[in-house]
Amino acid sequence: MRFRVAEVDAALAEAAGGVLAKLTEPADAVWRGLAGAGVLGALVPGEAGLDENCLPPLMETLGHAGVAVPAAETIAVGAPLLAELPVLGGVLDGSVLLTVSLDTEAPVPFAADADLFVVGAGDRLRLFRREELGITPLASVDASRKLARLSVPSRGGVVVGEGASVVETAWLRGVLATAGLLVGLGGRMVELTVAYVRQREQFGVPVGSFQAVKHALADVVVELRFARASVLAAGWAQAAGEADTGVRTSAAKVLASEAARSTARAAIQCHGAMGYTTEYELHRYAKRAWALAADWGGPAEHRALVARALGLP
Amino acid sequence: MDLTWSPEEEAFRRAAREWLAAHVPSPPLPSGDTRAGFAAHLAWERELFAARWSVVSWPEEYGGRGASLWEWLIFEEEYHRAGAPARVTQNGVFLLAPTLFRFGTAEQRARLLPRIAAAEDLWAQGWSEPEAGSDLAALRSRAVRADGGWRLTGHKTWTTRGAFCTHLFGLFRTGPQDARHRALTYFLVPLDAPGVTVRGFQRLDGDEGFAEVFLDDVFVPDADVLGEVGQGWTVAMATTGSERGLTLRSPGRFLHTAERLLELAREVGSGAHRDRVAQAWIDAQAYQWFTLEQVTAIAGGHEVGAEASLAKLFWSELDVRLHETAAELLGPEAELAGPWSKGFLFSLAGPIYAGTNEIQRNIVAERLLGLPRR
Ligand SMILES: Cc1cc2nc3c(=O)[nH]c(=O)nc-3n(C[C@H](O)[C@H](O)[C@H](O)COP(=O)(O)OP(=O)(O)OC[C@H]3O[C@@H](n4cnc5c(N)ncnc54)[C@H](O)[C@@H]3O)c2cc1C
Numbered sequence: 216m217r218f219r220v221a222e223v224d225a226a227l228a229e230a231a232g233g234v235l236a237k238l239t240e241p242a243d244a245v246w247r248g249l250a251g252a253g254v255l256g257a258l259v260p261g262e263a264g265l266d267e268n269c270l271p272p273l274m275e276t277l278g279h280a281g282v283a284v285p286a287a288e289t290i291a292v293g294a295p296l297l298a299e300l301p302v303l304g305g306v307l308d309g310s311v312l313l314t315v316s317l318d319t320e321a322p323v324p325f326a327a328d329a330d331l332f333v334v335g336a337g338d339r340l341r342l343f344r345r346e347e348l349g350i351t352p353l354a355s356v357d358a359s360r361k362l363a364r365l366s367v368p369s370r371g372g373v374v375v376g377e378g379a380s381v382v383e384t385a386w387l388r389g390v391l392a393t394a395g396l397l398v399g400l401g402g403r404m405v406e407l408t409v410a411y412v413r414q415r416e417q418f419g420v421p422v423g424s425f426q427a428v429k430h431a432l433a434d435v436v437v438e439l440r441f442a443r444a445s446v447l448a449a450g451w452a453q454a455a456g457e458a459d460t461g462v463r464t465s466a467a468k469v470l471a472s473e474a475a476r477s478t479a480r481a482a483i484q485c486h487g488a489m490g491y492t493t494e495y496e497l498h499r500y501a502k503r504a505w506a507l508a509a510d511w512g513g514p515a516e517h518r519a520l521v522a523r524a525l526g527l528p
Numbered sequence: 529m530d531l532t533w534s535p536e537e538e539a540f541r542r543a544a545r546e547w548l549a550a551h552v553p554s555p556p557l558p559s560g561d562t563r564a565g566f567a568a569h570l571a572w573e574r575e576l577f578a579a580r581w582s583v584v585s586w587p588e589e590y591g592g593r594g595a596s597l598w599e600w601l602i603f604e605e606e607y608h609r610a611g612a613p614a615r616v617t618q619n620g621v622f623l624l625a626p627t628l629f630r631f632g633t634a635e636q637r638a639r640l641l642p643r644i645a646a647a648e649d650l651w652a653q654g655w656s657e658p659e660a661g662s663d664l665a666a667l668r669s670r671a672v673r674a675d676g677g678w679r680l681t682g683h684k685t686w687t688t689r690g691a692f693c694t695h696l697f698g699l700f701r702t703g704p705q706d707a708r709h710r711a712l713t714y715f716l717v718p719l720d721a722p723g724v725t726v727r728g729f730q731r732l733d734g735d736e737g738f739a740e741v742f743l744d745d746v747f748v749p750d751a752d753v754l755g756e757v758g759q760g761w762t763v764a765m766a767t768t769g770s771e772r773g774l775t776l777r778s779p780g781r782f783l784h785t786a787e788r789l790l791e792l793a794r795e796v797g798s799g800a801h802r803d804r805v806a807q808a809w810i811d812a813q814a815y816q817w818f819t820l821e822q823v824t825a826i827a828g829g830h831e832v833g834a835e836a837s838l839a840k841l842f843w844s845e846l847d848v849r850l851h852e853t854a855a856e857l858l859g860p861e862a863e864l865a866g867p868w869s870k871g872f873l874f875s876l877a878g879p880i881y882a883g884t885n886e887i888q889r890n891i892v893a894e895r896l897l898g899l900p901r902r
Contacts, residue, residue: 216530216531216532216533216534216537216598216820216824217529217530217531217824218529218531218817218820218821218823218824219529219821219824219825219828220529221529221530224529268529405897409897409898409899412899413898413899413900420900420902421899421900423893423899423900424899424900424901424902425902426886426889426890426902428899429889429890429893429894429897429899430886430889430890430893432892432893432897432899433841433888433889433890433892433893433897434841434889436838436892436896436897437838437841437842437892440818440838441811441814441815441817441818441838441842442814444814444817444818444820444821445810445813445814445817447529447817447821448529448531448813448817448820450529451529451530451531452531454529455531455532463813466810466813466814469807469810470810470811470814515803518803518806518807518810519802519803519806521806521809521810522802522803522805522806525790525805525806525809526790526794527790527793527794527797527802527805527806528793528794528797528798528799528802
């Protein structure tokens with residue numbers, strides 16, 4: 216028994232962190248930087264040789280940086296499905312942008328810019344090139360997510376996965392990665408807020424010395440730390456192929472979504488009007504948190520999945 | 529990450545499970561916070577000791593099994609799963625004993641630990657006073673130097689099961705009042721000593737589980753000072769980590785309550801309660817994962833410190849939510865006396881004792897986040 220991130224998994228997250236410390240903008244340069252560090256192929260068979268244990272720390276690091284890159288879509292879900300295909304090289308070096316949609320009814324992140332699309336329908340995952348699909352860009356709260364609605368032909372594409380368990384694995388990895396991103400976003404919002412309330416003074420003292428502010432932040436730190444532990448446990452369950460992997464993953468997503476939403480709310484509140492502006496960076500993390508909290512199944516959906524697995528009436 | 533148990537740990541689990549299955553009293557004992565219930569609980573705890581399950585993580589010389597932290601967690605999980613009685617010796621076992629291991633003299637350890645393990649000496653915690661709750665450093669009970677020891681005078685209150693216990697560990701002032709926490713000393717006091725008066729009173733749930741303890745010039749020899757004179761605060765704070773964090777609040781307790789809640793929901797629930805029940809279960813799982821993370825850190829030599837406050841906030845609020853959810857499921861029946869209503873009333877104490885949750889939030893904000901004090 217050892218509840219601690221293994222060295223190989225920590226090393227991958229550190230490599231990503233190193234790139235992110237140097238490059239913060241623009242998103243495509245960051246993405247190529249991550250590609251250069253070997254981060255994109257983390258789960259591709261025959262590449263880094265890692266399993267789902269690497270996703271929580273890696274995604275936490277990427278979420279913390281808040282860059283608009285298809286991390287869950289490409290690293291956790293899409294790239295590992297392309298192992299046998301010639302397009303894999305372009306995806307892994309960052310020159311070809313890949314996104315994923317397992318729910319073609321919903322707006323698809325990064326679809327407005329992507330070159331390749333893994334689309335799920337029923338028990339089948341198919342790969343399409345941009346020109347094979349209908350793509351309608353959508354305006355959204357987090358503009359950097361480049362949402363679009365897809366219209367997918369009933370035929371065509373290249374089958375990259377087949378069978379209920381393959382689709383389930385893809386889905387669970389996407390959920391896990393998103394939960395990890397949310398924990399990282401939450402952590403960043405807490406850091407920004409702590410820094411702000413320590414220096415912002417009212418009534419002659421830092422507002423961070425007021426108990427109402429302290430308690431609001433303490434509560435979200437509790438939520439985030441417990442969500443984080445659950446995300447790590449879900450990553451291990453996936454890698455180990457535990458029987459209750461689905462429930463653990465859903466539980467982690469519920470906790471991470473709720474924690475990130477609470478944190479966004481508290482962070483904005485503790486910043487006062489400064490939190491209600493796009494002049495300052497907090498809004499980017501908050502908007503990403505709202506988007507990801509609902510992406511890959513929101514809390515209500517995952518709570519219902521847990522309830523079903525537990526046999527609740 | 530490696531969340532698998534070793535074959536040795538699995539064997540330990542089986543042994544604990546088998547023993548508990550054969551010995552846990554059925555029907556359940558009456559509340560240990562009543563005089564009759566306390567006696568029944570003591571009989572149980574002595575049985576536990578005789579089979580060397582009362583203090584599994586202690587060295588064998590004191591009656592333990594030298595079990596690892598992991599094995600201790602396993603034991604706790606099995607203990608709660610088996611529906612075994614709450615430990616009425618918990619103050620001695622989980623609060624005083626860790627302090628003795630760390631600060632006690634060899635003589636004190638040899639004299640006191642085996643009697644704690646065997647449920648012979650029954651310890652009450654004497655920290656709070658009528659004017660010193662959250663502001664514990666304001667306490668007024670005094671100790672003055674006497675020949676070969678100290679004379680104690682003062683008034684302690686909210687002492688859990690104080691009326692049934694044999695001994696009290698507590699903080700007393702050995703210097704000026706305005707020196708606050710810098711002039712306190714930790715004393716061990718037999719409750720049958722001349723000058724001690726104990727008065728039991730009722731808790732919210734009606735059990736006589738509280739007591740006030742009046743001390744009037746009570747003599748305590750030097751051998752019963754725990755730690756250095758004037759260092760009582762440091763000694764006591766080492767204990768609060770245990771109280772808030774791990775030792776009292778094993779995840780087994782909440783996992784077991786969550787399982788009982790699932791059973792209740794399957795029996796009487798409707799779709800209306802589904803979300804709350806699922807969430808309560810999710811939170812109990814989260815508590816388990818967080819605990820495993822902390823235990824790994826402790827096993828690796830990390831001092832938990834202020835992080836114990838994160839755990840305290842989470843388990844105490846979780847316990848209230850689990851019981852509120854059960855009350856929702858039970859509807860009008862929730863009012864009836866029974867394990868759920870009893871558990872609900874007790875859950876309300878969690879955010880108060882071991883340092884209120886407001887105090888814990890201050891600790892998280894100031895010590896973990898570095899926000900300024902006021
Ligand atoms: C079931 C139970 C068992 C107990 N067992 C024992 C025992 O065995 N031995 C023992 O010594 N004590 C025991 N206690 C007492 C317990 O330690 C105290 O209740 C606790 O420390 C709080 O003190 P208080 O009750 O005086 O509350 P107060 O300190 O009077 O607080 C009242 C309210 O004010 C809030 N408050 C106080 N100060 C602050 C602050 N600085 N910032 C924000 N809010 C604040 C508190 O959070 C609380 O909500 C027990 C209590 C309970 C409920």
